[in-house]
Amino acid sequence: MTLLSIKGINKHFGGLHAVNNVSFDVTKGTVKALIGPNGAGKTTLFNLISGFLQADTGAVIYKDREIQRLRPYQIAAHGVARTFQHIRLFPKMTALENIMIGRHTHSRAGFIAGMLNLPFTWKEEKEIKEKSLEIMDFLGITGLADAEATSMAYGQQRIVELGRALACEPELLLLDEPAAGLNMRETNEMGRLISRIRDKGITVLIVEHDMSLVMNISDEIIVLSYGEKIADDRPIAIQKNQEVIKVYLGEENA
Amino acid sequence: MQFGSIRYNTDTPELLFRYGMNWEFFFQYIIAGITYGTIYAVVAIGFNIIYNATGIINFAQGEFVMIGGMTAVTFSHFMPLPFAIASAVLVTMITGGVIEILFIRWLYKPSVIRMIIITIGLSILIREMSMHIWGESVRALPYFTGTSVSSINLGGVYISPQVVWVVGISAIAVVCLNFFFSYTLLGRQMRACSANRDAARLCGINAGNMVTLSFMLSAAIGALAGCVVSPITYVQYDSGTPLAIKGFTVAILGGLGNSMAAVGAGMILGVLESFSIWIMPAAYKDAISITILLLILFLRPSGIFGSAEVSRLKEF
Amino acid sequence: MRAKYLQLFVFAGLLVVIQLITMFTGSVYHLTQLTMTAYYSLLIIGLCMLIGYAGQISLGHAGFFAIGGYISAFLTTYDLTPHQEKVIISLIKKTGILVSRPDLYGGSLINLHPWAACMIAILTTIAIAYIIGGPVLKLKGHYLAMATLGFGIIVYRIVIGTELLGAADGISGVPGFSLLPGVVISGSSAFRVKNYYTSWGLVIAAMALLINLIHSRIGRALSSIHGAEDAADAMGIPTAEYKLKTFVLSAALASLAGVLLTHYNGGIGPSEASVMKSVRYVAIVAIGGMANLWGALFMSLLLNYLSLRGYFGTFDDAVFGAILIIIMLFAPDGLLRKKTISDIKRLFARNTAEKEML
Numbered sequence: 047m048t049l050l051s052i053k054g055i056n057k058h059f060g061g062l063h064a065v066n067n068v069s070f071d072v073t074k075g076t077v078k079a080l081i082g083p084n085g086a087g088k089t090t091l092f093n094l095i096s097g098f099l100q101a102d103t104g105a106v107i108y109k110d111r112e113i114q115r116l117r118p119y120q121i122a123a124h125g126v127a128r129t130f131q132h133i134r135l136f137p138k139m140t141a142l143e144n145i146m147i148g149r150h151t152h153s154r155a156g157f158i159a160g161m162l163n164l165p166f167t168w169k170e171e172k173e174i175k176e177k178s179l180e181i182m183d184f185l186g187i188t189g190l191a192d193a194e195a196t197s198m199a200y201g202q203q204r205i206v207e208l209g210r211a212l213a214c215e216p217e218l219l220l221l222d223e224p225a226a227g228l229n230m231r232e233t234n235e236m237g238r239l240i241s242r243i244r245d246k247g248i249t250v251l252i253v254e255h256d257m258s259l260v261m262n263i264s265d266e267i268i269v270l271s272y273g274e275k276i277a278d279d280r281p282i283a284i285q286k287n288q289e290v291i292k293v294y295l296g297e298e299n300a
Numbered sequence: 301m302q303f304g305s306i307r308y309n310t311d312t313p314e315l316l317f318r319y320g321m322n323w324e325f326f327f328q329y330i331i332a333g334i335t336y337g338t339i340y341a342v343v344a345i346g347f348n349i350i351y352n353a354t355g356i357i358n359f360a361q362g363e364f365v366m367i368g369g370m371t372a373v374t375f376s377h378f379m380p381l382p383f384a385i386a387s388a389v390l391v392t393m394i395t396g397g398v399i400e401i402l403f404i405r406w407l408y409k410p411s412v413i414r415m416i417i418i419t420i421g422l423s424i425l426i427r428e429m430s431m432h433i434w435g436e437s438v439r440a441l442p443y444f445t446g447t448s449v450s451s452i453n454l455g456g457v458y459i460s461p462q463v464v465w466v467v468g469i470s471a472i473a474v475v476c477l478n479f480f481f482s483y484t485l486l487g488r489q490m491r492a493c494s495a496n497r498d499a500a501r502l503c504g505i506n507a508g509n510m511v512t513l514s515f516m517l518s519a520a521i522g523a524l525a526g527c528v529v530s531p532i533t534y535v536q537y538d539s540g541t542p543l544a545i546k547g548f549t550v551a552i553l554g555g556l557g558n559s560m561a562a563v564g565a566g567m568i569l570g571v572l573e574s575f576s577i578w579i580m581p582a583a584y585k586d587a588i589s590i591t592i593l594l595l596i597l598f599l600r601p602s603g604i605f606g607s608a609e610v611s612r613l614k615e616f
Numbered sequence: 617m618r619a620k621y622l623q624l625f626v627f628a629g630l631l632v633v634i635q636l637i638t639m640f641t642g643s644v645y646h647l648t649q650l651t652m653t654a655y656y657s658l659l660i661i662g663l664c665m666l667i668g669y670a671g672q673i674s675l676g677h678a679g680f681f682a683i684g685g686y687i688s689a690f691l692t693t694y695d696l697t698p699h700q701e702k703v704i705i706s707l708i709k710k711t712g713i714l715v716s717r718p719d720l721y722g723g724s725l726i727n728l729h730p731w732a733a734c735m736i737a738i739l740t741t742i743a744i745a746y747i748i749g750g751p752v753l754k755l756k757g758h759y760l761a762m763a764t765l766g767f768g769i770i771v772y773r774i775v776i777g778t779e780l781l782g783a784a785d786g787i788s789g790v791p792g793f794s795l796l797p798g799v800v801i802s803g804s805s806a807f808r809v810k811n812y813y814t815s816w817g818l819v820i821a822a823m824a825l826l827i828n829l830i831h832s833r834i835g836r837a838l839s840s841i842h843g844a845e846d847a848a849d850a851m852g853i854p855t856a857e858y859k860l861k862t863f864v865l866s867a868a869l870a871s872l873a874g875v876l877l878t879h880y881n882g883g884i885g886p887s888e889a890s891v892m893k894s895v896r897y898v899a900i901v902a903i904g905g906m907a908n909l910w911g912a913l914f915m916s917l918l919l920n921y922l923s924l925r926g927y928f929g930t931f932d933d934a935v936f937g938a939i940l941i942i943i944m945l946f947a948p949d950g951l952l953r954k955k956t957i958s959d960i961k962r963l964f965a966r967n968t969a970e971k972e973m974l
Contacts, residue, residue, distance in 0.1 A: 144840075162825070416761045420898075425938060548762060583776070590769050
């Protein structure tokens with residue numbers, strides 16, 4: 047079953063054709079990777095899906111619904127969570143609080159309820175906290191709960207950001223270079239986490255530069271080059287694809 | 301902050317209005333509009349010089365105009381008018397430089413909100429100090445030539461000679477500034493700094509000094525405006541802020557940082573304001589420019605002459 | 617959980633102590649300025665929510681204060697006697713929200729009841745805040761500052777230029793506001809102590825509401841918006857809506873403050889709408905530490921009181937200008953900040969730790 051479907055999407059920045067008529071599908075319950083050299087339009091594509099950018103033409107269909115015109119927070123409410131290439135944790139808040147923010151779409155206390163401290167909010171707050179701690183437990187970072195998020199080690203920050211996205215209970219998780227800046231051990235750990243997330247039934251779309259990670263965890267891979275899709279296949283086939291090897295992996299790998 | 305409205309003491313359009321409208325009055329309105337528009341444009345250019353060098357909007361910009369006018373009036377008691385004006389511009393210029401060195405220079409990458417608050421604080425302090433130095437009385441320089449009742453006949457339209465002085469001196473100042481930024485080494489260095497501070501630094505330009513210089517230039521041009529316009533509008537310790545608001549409106553109207561567009565925008569605002577007296581009470585006149593400001597901010601923050609693409613790229 | 621309310625009780629105790637001190641030192645007249653301070657504090661804590669927690673600066677809050685004050689002053693002083701034959705007035709009269717009271721010359725006036733006027737004032741302010749808040753809060757940095765400043769100036773120009781609102785003289789002769797039976801907000805010295813406790817009671821109630829808000833889901837969302845707006849957006853937080861709601865909340869508090877202080881003072885003048893007032897409020901929030909309700913409240917208590925008692929003399933505005941500059945130059949996070957205290961603690965802890973190492 048197709049969860050996300052991109053149809054002929056285009057995005058220009060001035061004279062630069064950042065995304066050129068790209069179409070692809072993401073099947074529910076799979077890990078799909080988006081690779082390509084720097085400037086291929088991967089992050090732009092992510093921003094188009096998550097609502098941070100509007101496409102010039104084309105459609106983004108999520109669960110049979112066009113989400114192109116929705117604002118990012120509305121897309122998140124539909125069950126699409128994302129992380130950022132450059133970690134965007136909330137400063138002056140603990141790791142736990144950061145993850146609790148992720149529960150926002152699953153709670154409802156508004157301004158009035160918050161100001162009056164209505165009894166239903168007590169239960170809600172308790173649920174938010176429990177669920178967030180559960181996610182920290184799943185990610186193995188329970189010990190970091192009270193650490194200020196932006197003062198933690200880089201690798202830990204990546205995991206907290208992942209936790210924050212998971213707290214949304216997304217159906218589609220968009221990971222923008224989750225292994226960037228991580229060492230080999232941390233990268234392997236990240237790979238295992240992503241596989242476990244997939245096993246929970248969450249569909250993952252990932253942008254990543256680390257080839258071994260991508261090859262290990264992905265069910266399907268899309269290769270972009272200069273904004274155009276040049277391949278969309280299983281990892282084994284991608285490794286053998288002559289055009290991909292030419293533009294991306296380099297001649298010596300042929 | 302008291303916002304005394306700018307005073308007309310000659311050819312008051314309010315007065316003319318009582319006698320109905322005809323072509324002659326129509327031109328009088330236009331001329332009044334151009335006179336004020338010129339001053340707004342000069343104040344806007346003052347904003348732009350500092351904005352281009354630092355990315356800061358100097359909320360104390362109007363106070364430079366006020367200091368210029370005030371010191372010129374004081375000096376004019378001791379020396380001939382041209383010397384008084386020159387000294388006033390010099391004093392304001394030094395004040396601008398000192399302010400930058402004391403309050404701006406040593407801050408490491410200050411946030412926008414911090415700079416806003418600091419320059420607002422400076423504007424209040426300067427105004428209050430001026431009140432203690434000069435008192436609350438209204439002052440003015442004498443007319444540069446002639447008196448408040450003399451006029452020049454331009455094909456049936458009578459204009460005050462001071463209008464010629466205002467427009468003439470401002471035009472010369474703008475042309476000189478343009479020459480300075482385009483053709484002198486120092487001016488080019490300043491432009492290099494505003495385009496890319498780090499790269500300019502790598503080329504051996506002292507970026508810190510360029511910022512000080514931008515404050516001095518901005519103060520000087522503001523002071524000059526304060527001097528030439530003071531015979532018409534008078535000057536008082538609190539007359540800086542309304543000018544600053546209008547100058548800012550013009551700067552936004554033309555697109556922040558674009559000084560040539562500011563001249564056109566200044567004329568538009570000046571004339572609009574002058575004609576606004578037709579349709580609303582004069583007491584609300586100052587609200588006109590602010591309403592225009594808000595409308596532009598809401599609808600087209602890049603200014604009517606600016607491009608939306610560029611302004612989106614600017615960090616705000 | 618309950619600890620967050622403990623401070624409120626301590627603060628209430630402090631207010632009682634202040635009242636007792638003025639009683640025993642025979643300086644009860646100080647309570648007048650302290651009561652006025654309370655109403656300004658209502659505005660300040662609302663502004664602190666907006667600036668410190670939602671991260672949006674406003675240089676126009678005196679405008680909201682003035683809208684509240686002026687609407688309520690106008691409605692409770694505008695004499696409807698000449699119009700009472702009109703259908704609409706007689707309809708309003710039937711609802712019982714009109715009151716008649718004697719005027720200075722033995723005649724009688726028919727005005728709107730202060731409660732009705734207060735409601736109209738606050739609802740109007742909320743409507744205005746909603747309407748201008750939408751486009752204004754889309755702006756950032758300098759543009760936001762200038763737009764809010766512009767709003768404040770427009771309000772100022774309107775109140776000073778409109779004859780109906782008393783132009784430069786403002787509106788006087790505003791009656792007291794009987795909030796509850798036996799509780800009248802007015803400046804008469806007979807009610808001085810009662811008014812003192814009423815005003816600060818309202819401040820404490822507002823503080824309780826805001827403290828609750830900060831510790832709620834919304835408060836967390838607001839600090840996330842302040843920290844990283846795009847990430848908050850991606851987490852499903854409607855950033856524009858929350859900023860707007862905080863803006864409206866702070867405007868409503870400012871308006872309430874304006875209404876109550878106007879009744880307390882018996883009038884309002886255009887200086888309440890001046891930009892200098894707005895700047896002063898921002899200065900107090902800044903020195904209190906931006907995202908620190910208690911800091912803002914204490915600084916409001918101290919500085920408003922000193923200013924209202926005239927301790928700053930002709931340097932009143934200059935003092936606030938200087939405060940702004942000094943705070944922003946040397947302690948942009950404010951003086952009363954938990955971090956400063958914890959920094960000092962850490963400094964000591966490090967020193968002792970180093971000694972132990974030796």
